[in-house]
Amino acid sequence: METVSRRNWLKSAVALGAGLPLGITLANELMAAPVSQAEKRHGVFRPGKLVRLGSNENPYGPSPKAREAIKASITEHNRYSFAEAQEFKKVLADKEGVSPDHILLGAGSGELLALTGMGIGIEGGAVLSAFPTFRTLMEFAVRFNARWDKVDLDETLTHNLEAMASAAKPDTKVIFVVNPNNPTGTVLDPAKLKSFSEEMSRKAIVYSDEAYLEFLEPGQQHSMIDLVRKDYNVIVSRTFSKIYGLAGLRLGYIVAKPDIIRKIAKYQPGTIISQPALAAAKASLGDNEFMSFTRKKNAEARDYFCKYLDSKKWFYGNSHANVVLFPAPKDGKTILEETEKRGFQIRIWDYQDKEWCRVSIGTLDEMKAFTKAFDEVIA
Ligand SMILES: Cc1ncc(COP(=O)(O)O)c(C=O)c1O
Incomplete structure (x- = not known):
């Protein structure tokens, strides 16, 4: 796969500025590959x-509450959503127990995976993940300049955390973990994942993709968010596409230390979350x-x-x-x-x-x- 050097990235940025749909093409090429x-x-x-x-996807969504909220938001569809997005970030920050500068919204968590892959990949080094897993972050990192180190799942098709820890190299920049994993749906032992994340985040950023976490019973949803609150080098990502059934509206978010958020946010090409997406997400959040x-x-x-x-x-x-x-x-x-x-x-x-x-x-x-x-x- 051809990589995008710093120079090419600059050219790409210029192309974006000129209104060429380069970002969209790359996203389509890599996310629907x-x-x-x-x-x-x-x-x-x-x-x-x-x-x-x-x-x-979730065949039952959007929820009845989200449908009502989308209808009610129609009167705002002629307005940019700057204020609503800020307000929603506060709601999410309260839910996650962090301040709003720990949160970045994206057009689906896929956009944030892509931006993380770009922002880290452009600096070279490596991204490490299990294989098979959801590939967007690594595909973007490779396209931008990094190496993808893959570690096979174990014989039960679960992440092999010991093998992943051994596979980390001095130039590993991001360690990507999906729990439950896609394409397998398998879950990790929460205590093992926590100690792995604590340990490995001293060497690299640990990205905990929790897109499917809410499919577990509430008592079994062990998020790595606590490590973010304690200032570890951990990114947690969540999406409204799965349990909330809003995949077509495109809204996800990551939670991390403000310096990590800023580093990723600077690659975001002016994404403004749409009014119906914000309305539906707000109505869906915590709809037990x-x-x-x-x-x-x-x-x-x-x-x-x-x-x-x-x-x-x-x-x-x-x-x-x-x-x-x-x-x-x-x-x-x-x-x-x-x-x-x-x-x-x-x-x-x-x-x-x-x-x-x-x-x-x-x-x-x-x-x-x-x-x-x-x-x-x-x-
Ligand atoms: C593990 C995982 N993360 C993230 C995504 C991206 O979802 P979205 O961009 O809709 O939030 C998916 C989609 O299937 C996924 O499986």
Whole structure:
């Protein structure tokens, strides 16, 4: 992959200033990139109406409260949201127990992953992560100047924290951890993750991506936010796309020490969060009724799907989120073609010279229909 040197970055910045959609192109290229040879040949996110089991979305969102708030915000849609965004940052800061200068809002947490990858990658060195995992930060870092050091998951498809600690090098700048992980939904032991983050953040910035954390029961949601409050070199990222079901509105945020926030924010090209996104997020935040509804429905549909995988005696990661990864029972490209013909979109990943199916959890009815179709696909 071609890297972007400091000089090229300057040129890119000039191109952005000239109104060329370079940032958008790069984001599309990297964030919607194929994750396997099969996807390279078949294509990803092809047009057409499919049951979406390919993007780990929330099929129940937006919540009733968010829908009302979006409607009510219409009278403000002709106004820039500077004041509303500031106000919302305060709400988030109170929730997270930090001051507002610890918070950066983004057009989805994906934007913040991309900016972190750029801001750190441009200085060279390395970013370290498990593999497979959500790749945006590392893809941007590589494109900008850094090396991506990958550490395979363990045999249960969970992050191997010991191996990751050993893989950190003197030039490692960011250590990226996703908990629960995408594409596996597997979770880490909270005490182990905490001591790993404490220890490793003395050497590099630890980025704790908690996009799916709220899929766990409230008592089991062990965020690394406490380390941010204690001034560790830790970034926590959260999104309104998953449990809150607002993926299409694009709003996420990171929490970190103000100097880290400033370093990342300076690469943000004038993102202004939209009025409906802010209204919906404000109404959604802490909506326990909708969160537990989603959690319950997701667990029901995931259990159904895991029973199906059990009935086939197929190995899969122990998912606590809305996604499951299992070895592809036949050639990946054929699976993509045949599931698509039957109206479903899933993903194929390459990992350890094998192909893997990544299936997002939809509604129970969707999973019932999908397992029927999948039986035909593999027949
Ligand atoms: C682990 C993880 N982080 C971040 C994101 C980005 O989500 P968004 O940009 O919608 O916040 C995703 C999306 O699937 C994800 O899986």
